Amino acid sequence: MRFLVVGAGALGGYFGGRLLAAGEDVTFLLRPARAAQLAATGLSIRSPAGDLHLPSPPSVLAHRIKAPFDVVIVGCKAYDLDETLAAFAPAVGPDTVVLPLLNGLRHIDRLSKRFGRRRVLGGLGMISATLAADGVVLHLGQDHTLVFGELDGGRSARVDAIAHAFARANFDGRASESILQAMWEKWALIAALAGITTLMRASVGDIVEAGAQQLALDLFAECARIAAHNGFAPSPAAIQRGRATLTAAGSPITASMAKDIERGAPTEADHILGDLLRRGRWSTADTVLLPVAYANLKSYEARRARECGVPRAGELLAA
Known part of the structure; x- marks a missing residue:
């Protein structure tokens, strides 16, 4: 092969x-x-x-x-x-x-x-x-x-x-x-992790130390509801793993998008947060944190494009 x-x-x-x-x-x-x-x-x-x-x-x-x-x-x-x-x-x-x-x-x-x-x-x-x-x-x-x-x-x-x-x-x-189930479960967690660590500009451990872990859990719940709306509700085991990841005291974990922001690089905001938001926009009335996290990343991309004179992520390919 x-x-x-x-x-x-x-x-x-x-x-x-x-x-x-x-x-x-x-x-x-x-x-x-x-x-x-x-x-x-x-x-x-x-x-x-x-x-x-x-x-x-x-x-x-x-x-x-x-x-x-x-x-x-x-x-x-x-x-x-x-x-x-x-x-x-x-x-x-x-x-x-x-x-x-x-x-x-x-x-x-x-x-x-x-x-x-x-x-x-x-x-x-x-x-x-x-x-x-x-x-x-x-x-x-x-x-x-x-x-x-x-x-x-x-x-x-x-x-x-x-x-x-x-x-x-x-x-x-x-x-x-059941690979789509596995992909949706990871997507829900990755979106929550990216959203909270880029919003806070902090690691999971720092967020927990600040007493803000409930925000991470609420964002994860929004992402999980969108997965469920699309027919792929995360399993209880996946929810438990996700909650543990997002509330681990002392954890140095940040999403790769947080690292992208630190080095002034483009992000996968549209692919990870934006697309998830589009697939769940009408699934629930209480999807609040995900739009804020997405807007935060798009604001960063707009500032990066203006200050560095570079296209936003994906614009070169769309041109």
């Missing part, structure tokens, strides 16, 4: 590197700068699950893709999706499976429109990882889970084949027969 991993950042670098180390046929689709960096230094992962160094990981630039791959793993930022799918489109053939690891669901619609729904799986990554300035992939926690499955549920031969490949690698690869 031939895997094309789009990018070698935190997600692609980690899961793709683990697959390559396990002997799978993996090629990284890279931009020129990252390709030059990996050619010089190799791909390095630092992780509680074991460090890894791959001196010469196979890579390709978009214009050099000559034939379809069996599986394309996509872990880009949402605002880069249009550019990214144009880059890997030559790798998608009649039997190719596209496995995206983005949060939310809007990307599923866009990938399905471009390549056909039958070529797209659902997927999510549960991992805290970042790309260091020197290009090293830093795995920051214990979780390193990749969950995937057919959008319509159940199992299939292609899901079983991917699961077999993942089982050889040093991460937790899980085939799900």
Whole structure:
């Protein structure tokens, strides 16, 4: 099975590197700068699950893709999706499976429109990882889970084949027969975490210390109600995990969008908070905090565009 991993950042670098180390046929689709960096230094992962160094990981630039791959793993930022799918489109053939690891669901619609729904799986990554300035992939926690499955549920031969490949690698690869449920449950939590940590400009632990954890729980409840309105009410176990995450005393966790704001970068506000709000706008009369959190992020993007002279996230792609 031939895997094309789009990018070698935190997600692609980690899961793709683990697959390559396990002997799978993996090629990284890279931009020129990252390709030059990996050619010089190799791909390095630092992780509680074991460090890894791959001196010469196979890579390709978009214009050099000559034939379809069996599986394309996509872990880009949402605002880069249009550019990214144009880059890997030559790798998608009649039997190719596209496995995206983005949060939310809007990307599923866009990938399905471009390549056909039958070529797209659902997927999510549960991992805290970042790309260091020197290009090293830093795995920051214990979780390193990749969950995937057919959008319509159940199992299939292609899901079983991917699961077999993942089982050889040093991460937790899980085939799900209800991947949309899992994606909605993660989306509700990620939106709440992003909303509260960007509103407060603080970590979960700082918010708890300030006595404001109820705001985080109220925001999570709004997001969970929207999931339920769409037919994917989070399970009691998912609610319990989410509440524990958002109220953990001393937790250093912040959402990646909070880190984006700190470094003056674009955010996934539209993909994570905006799209969730659109899917639930009429589901309840007490969705109050989510619109405020979304407006906060859009205000940041407007200020960033004005002060830095850059388009808001997604505007380059929409132009």
